[in-house]
Amino acid sequence: MMATVLQSTAPPKRTRNTVQRRAVLCAVRALGDSHPAAADVFAHLRETAPGLSLATVYRALDALVSQKEIGRDFVANIARYDVSATPHHHTVCRVCGSVSDLNAPLPAATVRRLQNAANGFQLDLDAVQFSGVCATCRAAI
Ligand SMILES: [Zn+2]
Numbered sequence: 001m002m003a004t005v006l007q008s009t010a011p012p013k014r015t016r017n018t019v020q021r022r023a024v025l026c027a028v029r030a031l032g033d034s035h036p037a038a039a040d041v042f043a044h045l046r047e048t049a050p051g052l053s054l055a056t057v058y059r060a061l062d063a064l065v066s067q068k069e070i071g072r073d074f075v076a077n078i079a080r081y082d083v084s085a086t087p088h089h090h091t092v093c094r095v096c097g098s099v100s101d102l103n104a105p106l107p108a109a110t111v112r113r114l115q116n117a118a119n120g121f122q123l124d125l126d127a128v129q130f131s132g133v134c135a136t137c138r139a140a141i
């Protein structure tokens, strides 16, 4: 006599989380170097993977940051997600708010000088945000 095995059709929670995380990671990568905010990732996913809630997207982004799959920077107190988890500098346009990578390490002497002058404030000198005006906005002025 065969025993009847009852199986749930819902995938285990762990698998579902993995699938959701993969979708969110794809969205961050698809948005490229625009350094999207969670709302931008969510808007992109509404087209590519509808059905994910904003809370799920936030949870997946948090998990991806802890796993160092993506980076997170705060620009004007808003979390922006980064395809690279390695600390690097950014330019932030004060006209349109666009965020771009700036790949040029600070010279060691500059790092020492700035840190010494900071009165005990620990500077994040591997990930500095430079404010200015982007090329697109400069062309429009
Ligand atoms: Zn701009």
Ligand SMILES: [Zn+2]
Pocket (backbone or CB within 6 Å): 035, 082, 083, 084, 088, 089, 090, 100, 101
């Ligand atoms: Zn970046």
